[in-house]
Amino acid sequence: MSQFLRRIISLPIQSIRSFHSFDDVTPAKYISTHLKNGLGSRYVCQLQRLTIQVCKEFRTSYGTREWIANDLMNFARQHPYVVVYVQPRRHRAPNLIGEYLSGDRQWIPLSNCDRQQINWWVHSLLTQQGDPQWRLLKQMHTDSPSIQGIWTPFTNKPNDLITRTYPDKDLIEMEYPQMTATQQIQELFEQQKTNKTT
């Protein structure tokens, strides 16, 4: 049933951390960036705001608390273009919610992650462009595939073929045939003739 729904409404998978069977139908697209990011003279970080939902008591958000205590200030100082909200919630699982410039959001549950893993997930959200997890059809894309001009069946074809009427007698035989015995004899005969005259 979920397979069928996926086929009709191509919903991307919710979170990278949630279990996803790759036997399921996954929506796919070609690689692209919003507004050709990085083509101009600057790169714009696509992560707009980051919300960390954390509990002060539960063991599940231990690593999150540690990260907030030790690394959050440093992170905010290094990346002033990201607005960080810390949202304490009593007795619930810690979450990481990233909202992006294009209006998309990414949600990552942080239960039982240690400090290093939290750091990893935060930077994962930071370096994404925010559209949900698509399967990429190809790893590369170009708008101008060839400078020389794209091949057609008519490139490198002799140009006189259009003026002929088909079937054409000149085009029936082999292009470079071997010499037959008859031709060899004739040639020898010619040579003998020239030798006699000289």
Next chain:
Amino acid sequence: MVRLLRYGTIFGPLKDRWRYLYKNDLYKRRIEAGPEPERFRSSLINWNYDAELYACTHRFGEKMNIESLRNAMTDASFLNQITKQRTEAGLAATDQTTLSFTHNEELAKRGEEIAENFLRRALQFWYPKFPKEGIDAVMEFLISESTIADISLKLGFKTLIRCDGPSPRPKMLKNALFAFIGAVDENNDRSRAELFVSDFILTHLVGKDINEIWHIKNPMGLLTKVLEENGRQAPESRLIWATGVSSVLSTYIVGVYSNKEFLGKSAGATISIAEEMAARDALRRLFETDEKRASIPFDKLYKHGLLIDK
């Protein structure tokens, strides 16, 4: 906590008759209630407008005063709404002068002027042989409301704009982007604003063919006109290749020549289409905008002398 109950089976939470009816009723009520109404982003608990504005100045690497950015992001409709609310609350018109901010109409005008001026100069610099009408058409495409609103949306201005509705209309998005450019001009210098235009508006041309943005209605007529102006003979078209003539997938390749000199060629499903496309191809070769032409070097436009001449 592990959920051991299995939904959707008779052993799950729908096992009891009353529970099934209860859930069913809840479901029906939710359907009746209709979709969730659109809400302001600022109505959520994690929202700090000053922090958002501060991040916005750093995002594009512009040094700006927060107050001028706040003005740039304030739409006229927001101001109207506030005055309306105040009159409804019984405040006199004289008390309404205490508002510390203005709307962004003037900044938007200023930004639009900068953008138009710069885009025209950049296009004329990189495509010197492209005629003026073509550049006008490309400009119209780039400055159009849909394009600018799309750019503004992708730059994350949607949540920053202060207006009367939860989702800003394209007109507001456009005003916000141009006002941002105006604010950059106000706080920094002109070159910084132009750099912003080249980085975010001019890059919209990547992957698009400017020959197609400017739609020529009669390419053969234009080609004869252009050739006449250059003092060359009128164009002649010749069939170069034809295959599958009587089949569904027929292909004709037609070349355009002037005084036995090659101008351009193209393929088409019929001879008339191929001839028309060949004329277009000849035109874009004459204008030096064909696919062999390098794309605009966005990061190096300034080194090529676009800014220095000012």
Next chain:
Amino acid sequence: MAFNKAQQLATFSRVWYLFDAKWQCPHLSGEKIARILRGEHKPIYYPGESTGDCVVAINTRHVALRNDAWRAEALHVRREYAKTRYDIPLFKLHELDPTKVLHLCVLNCMPMDNTRRYDMARLYTFPDDAVPAHLLRNVCDQIRGSRVIPKRLDNVTSDDIEKFPQMFKWPKELVLDDLDRDKFVRIVPPEEIPKRQVMLGQRAGRQHYWFHVSTSRHEEVKIN
């Protein structure tokens, strides 16, 4: 139409080829034609894509099989029920359908995948050089044969024969003017042709052909 669409049309257009099968070995030309039908001669070839071209093969009645193949090789037909399989020798098959031999040779060179039948549908075969005009108008290129076409003795003019260098002289008693066919060969009237003997019963199937073919239609004439 946009430029990229025109480019797409040009790159993926199906080119129509003509092939003259007269005096050509159907096995060798089958390889050539199969390559073109599958599109393997193009640089854009990719197994999943259908990039093949169309081929019009004419004069398939006049193909030249190698060695003794007309007599010795056969199409093996296995029918559903027991003792009903039979062979059709190629010369008989050629009589029944003169385009079948070339068709089978091309089919033999196609790999066994599911695009096979769609590729074969792009092959048009004609027994003689009578081709519908609308097909001939499509053609824009011709495939060259893989064999040199031999010149038959009755097509050579007598001048050429006289001019041809003679390596040695035959003794007079050994020379026969065998170009004069009527002197040696008599067209047999249909009454004298032996009747077709149809084999009946069990022996008709397995080891023997299902028809009797009269091989000799000519009769040697004794010269006094």
